[in-house]
Amino acid sequence: MSRKYYILIIIVLFYTSVLGQKIRLTPEILWSFGRITNVEVSPDGNNVLYAVRYYNIQKNSSQNDFYVINIDGGIPFRLTDSPDAKFSAKWRPDGKKIGYISNKSGSFQLWEINPDGTNLKQITDIEGGVLEFKYSPDCKKILFIKEVKLDKDIHDLYPDLPLSNARLETDLMYRHWDEWHNYSYSHIFIANYSEDKISNLTDIMEGEKFDSPLKPFGGIEEINWSPDSKYIAYTCKKLKGKDYALSTNSDIYLYNTTDGSTTNISYGIMGFDRSPVFSPNGKFIVWESMERDGYESDKIRMMLYNFNTKERKDLTQDFDQNSEKFYWSADSKRIYFISGIKGTEEIFEYSFEQNKIKRITYGIHDYTLVQEANKFLIGTRMSMCNPIEIYKIKPETGEEIQLTFVNKDILDNLKIAEVRERWIKTTDNKNMLTWVIYPPDFDSTKKYPALLYCQGGPQSTVSQFWSYRWNFQIMAANDYIIVAPNRRGVPSFGQEWNEQISGDYGGQNMKDYLSAIDELAKESYVNKEKLGAVGASYGGFSVFWLAGNHNGRFKAFIAHDGMFNLEAQYLETEEMWFVNWDLGGPYWEKDNEIAQRSYKNSPHKFVDKWDTPILIIHGGRDYRISYTQSMQAFNAAVLRGIPAEFLFFPEENHWVLTPQNGILWQRVFFNWLDKWLK
Numbered sequence: 001m002s003r004k005y006y007i008l009i010i011i012v013l014f015y016t017s018v019l020g021q022k023i024r025l026t027p028e029i030l031w032s033f034g035r036i037t038n039v040e041v042s043p044d045g046n047n048v049l050y051a052v053r054y055y056n057i058q059k060n061s062s063q064n065d066f067y068v069i070n071i072d073g074g075i076p077f078r079l080t081d082s083p084d085a086k087f088s089a090k091w092r093p094d095g096k097k098i099g100y101i102s103n104k105s106g107s108f109q110l111w112e113i114n115p116d117g118t119n120l121k122q123i124t125d126i127e128g129g130v131l132e133f134k135y136s137p138d139c140k141k142i143l144f145i146k147e148v149k150l151d152k153d154i155h156d157l158y159p160d161l162p163l164s165n166a167r168l169e170t171d172l173m174y175r176h177w178d179e180w181h182n183y184s185y186s187h188i189f190i191a192n193y194s195e196d197k198i199s200n201l202t203d204i205m206e207g208e209k210f211d212s213p214l215k216p217f218g219g220i221e222e223i224n225w226s227p228d229s230k231y232i233a234y235t236c237k238k239l240k241g242k243d244y245a246l247s248t249n250s251d252i253y254l255y256n257t258t259d260g261s262t263t264n265i266s267y268g269i270m271g272f273d274r275s276p277v278f279s280p281n282g283k284f285i286v287w288e289s290m291e292r293d294g295y296e297s298d299k300i301r302m303m304l305y306n307f308n309t310k311e312r313k314d315l316t317q318d319f320d321q322n323s324e325k326f327y328w329s330a331d332s333k334r335i336y337f338i339s340g341i342k343g344t345e346e347i348f349e350y351s352f353e354q355n356k357i358k359r360i361t362y363g364i365h366d367y368t369l370v371q372e373a374n375k376f377l378i379g380t381r382m383s384m385c386n387p388i389e390i391y392k393i394k395p396e397t398g399e400e401i402q403l404t405f406v407n408k409d410i411l412d413n414l415k416i417a418e419v420r421e422r423w424i425k426t427t428d429n430k431n432m433l434t435w436v437i438y439p440p441d442f443d444s445t446k447k448y449p450a451l452l453y454c455q456g457g458p459q460s461t462v463s464q465f466w467s468y469r470w471n472f473q474i475m476a477a478n479d480y481i482i483v484a485p486n487r488r489g490v491p492s493f494g495q496e497w498n499e500q501i502s503g504d505y506g507g508q509n510m511k512d513y514l515s516a517i518d519e520l521a522k523e524s525y526v527n528k529e530k531l532g533a534v535g536a537s538y539g540g541f542s543v544f545w546l547a548g549n550h551n552g553r554f555k556a557f558i559a560h561d562g563m564f565n566l567e568a569q570y571l572e573t574e575e576m577w578f579v580n581w582d583l584g585g586p587y588w589e590k591d592n593e594i595a596q597r598s599y600k601n602s603p604h605k606f607v608d609k610w611d612t613p614i615l616i617i618h619g620g621r622d623y624r625i626s627y628t629q630s631m632q633a634f635n636a637a638v639l640r641g642i643p644a645e646f647l648f649f650p651e652e653n654h655w656v657l658t659p660q661n662g663i664l665w666q667r668v669f670f671n672w673l674d675k676w677l678k
Helices: 003-018 241-246 472-477 495-499 508-521 538-547 566-572 576-583 593-600 603-609 627-639 659-677
Strands: 035-041 047-056 061-070 086-091 098-102 109-113 132-135 141-149 184-194 197-203 223-225 231-236 251-256 262-264 273-278 284-289 301-306 312-314 324-328 334-341 344-351 356-359 366-373 376-383 386-393 400-402 418-425 431-438 448-454 481-485 526-536 556-560 614-619 644-649
Touching: 035 086, 035 366, 035 376, 035 386, 047 086, 061 086, 086 132, 098 132, 132 223, 141 223, 184 231, 223 273, 231 273, 231 284, 241 576, 251 273, 273 324, 284 324, 324 366, 334 366, 366 386, 418 508, 431 472, 431 508, 448 508, 448 538, 448 659, 472 481, 481 508, 508 526, 508 538, 526 538, 526 659, 538 556, 538 603, 556 659, 566 576, 566 593, 566 627, 576 593, 603 627, 614 627, 614 659, 627 644, 644 659
Parallel strands: 344 366, 448 481, 448 526, 526 556, 556 614, 614 644
Antiparallel strands: 035 047, 047 061, 086 098, 098 109, 132 141, 141 184, 184 197, 223 231, 231 251, 251 262, 273 284, 284 301, 301 312, 324 334, 334 344, 344 356, 366 376, 376 386, 386 400, 418 431, 431 481
């Protein structure tokens, strides 16, 4: 954050502390939180490396720096303090150096520093820069990710027109998530490595027009060295254009650094396969695997490959939950992982000796990572009441010890809203977990406006996440009761619950939403005449759909990046596997009952029933759901005489990522709600 703003926050917190009064969360304070990432246990298990990012609101920028803390706690050591963009810090396997990617030299290159903060040195000078890297276990090689241009752009095709600005497309996937394809592909390179240089660079995917890691969200976790440094396991979807857009079939490839051969060890598994991790003894590899092609929200399985027998085995066949972010114990006898269960994300353990899965942590929280540190586990944990911090966990008992307190000074001076767990009966007599968040200083004798929170995904749990935009604490701080149901179509309640939503947009999940808000509206402290509904992505679709089907329940709506016209959405989105699976197929298949039911429930079909003020928000670089969806909805509302506003961010994608845009988002959000619900 800026020095001026930092001083302001300190003064506010000082006076509130001295006066014994706490304050409520504001957008400006929310953007002053330090955000922990890049957590990695040292090779000897005694220390934890991590990064903290702070934002400068005035400059609309941020600074990310690295820290080291002992697993026994204490004062963290600040490893860096510089304005250069830096990320992906890693311990060298011998523990003597920490490497990271920085643009200090003008392009992103690998740098190294001693764990005591001395002897900073640039290691690579790769043309075009380095995107990610990993040391080999024997410290003799590194792998790194670099963009390689393999396609011709318009200037390659027509060199006599250097001032032309155009694209000529011949296939699908010309844009993805928030960027147009740049005619280049992310490739894995290996190089010999010494303490101050690299040599003998080799592109292990030479000439291949494929990406590793997967775009747009894959990272270096999708690529790993074998313990003997002879093999590299990597994730790749070796498909192009329309085939890529229609399929989720990525695979795990094993590259032999000795002879240069590549083997597909997940061949025949038709869904996503990614993030391979070798066992320390080198006998096994495990990865995240989905069974069905085209279904991006299929159950995430723990797939084991035995190098001796060449056999694969699903270790979670009888486990009705997802399993992710695997970490082997040092003795190769256990695998630790994260899994969602009933609206929380917990640490679990698979034991080879017992062939059994055991839950380790219990609580109203989300764990986002787990690693082993000698006799302990290290995890990152958050909740609706606290942003991410690092914890030490005893695997035998699940006892948790907080190691970092990055935001303690702020949190200690904030009024924290209470989060309660509530189980609500649905229209088909199921029990649905609904989180209810109450305003600070809640008084049950008063009446409060309430917000129905509609989750995106659609297959995304309303878990104990801490968001810097859809933040329940700041909603409650503005004196709203938030009703956040885990409606049909979210994970952590079994696959049947999760899968019900596919092909049923506008169906049972909408009834679940209404069951939740109707139940809470019965409470004496809820003003049932002042109810709103808000949501993003599938949550935005939900708001658009509810706008035409709410029977007068709501007095205000907010839809962010929502699907409005499903027929247009089918041909505007980039990942065709999503709309094919969730909508059932294209709208022109008139004999396809599932697809026709989906398009019949498109929100734009119910605009004639719209009667409630609506705020619509969208990012110009959102290519998953084009901003034209929101333009259609806004234009329809205005033409029908419905009070409406359209907040458009030309440079933002499916999210809002910059500080001033984030604060603007919050201000417009609450101005709209206050106008119609207070």
